[in-house]
Amino acid sequence: MGRWEPNARGRLEQAALELYRERGFEQTTVTEIAKRARLTERTFFRYFADKREVLFGGATSLQELMTSAVVAAPESATPIDAVGVGLDALGAVFDGRHEHSSQRQSVIAANAELQERELIKLASMAAALAEALRQRGVADPAASLAAEAGIAVFKVAFGRWVYGTGEPDMLHVMRDSFAEFKAVTAGA
Known part of the structure; x- marks a missing residue:
């Protein structure tokens, strides 16, 4: 993972948006979003209930x-x-x-x-x-x-x-x- 970086929520939102546009919403997983943001799935679920909520939070x-x-x-x-x-x-x-x-x-x-x-x-x-x-x-x-x-x-x-x-x-x-x-x- 590397050292801590600020703005986890913003990084997750940006990573999700990029992946949704590249691959489509259905083909993108929470694991991929977290990985792109250099965070864990657990961190993702601290901020969002599911991958839809990234867009509607x-x-x-x-x-x-x-x-x-x-x-x-x-x-x-x-x-x-x-x-x-x-x-x-x-x-x-x-x-x-x-x-x-x-x-x-x-x-x-x-x-x-x-x-x-x-x-x-x-x-x-x-x-x-x-x-x-x-x-x-x-x-x-x-x-x-x-x-x-x-x-x-x-x-x-x-x-x-x-x-x-x-x-x-x-x-x-x-x-x-x-x-x-x-x-x-x-x-x-």
Whole structure:
């Protein structure tokens, strides 16, 4: 193994992403990931429950960031504008992470099991977002509708950012997508 090196989690994430892209998700083992990162399998399992979680481990943090921002939005904010505050918080997280996000998304897009896991993650985010809106006093169905709309805006913005806007700033793409959403619904 050699001498101790810092950032075991980051090294495992990088090794996994490289191997998933080289060999495919299904063909990559935890042993190979640990070996590439110059760590043990035991170390891998200290950080991740399984090899899928390397790609989804940050979902809880993103969800907490978004819902905290929604709860903290100004009292005068409409439900959808409170969601916009949450989207801004989420968009800022991706600053400087375009290459990593693109690589991660290409791995997910190539595997049906990972696509399903991504949809589950987004559904969980929508439920948490609706609960954050309820904490602000927004009743259903408005809380659920605003939350689902927010997740739809996130999905569209993320896809645009990863696959082709050329814009390095996810926050900018997120705001543009949110403005487009509001323009579309204003005419409804």
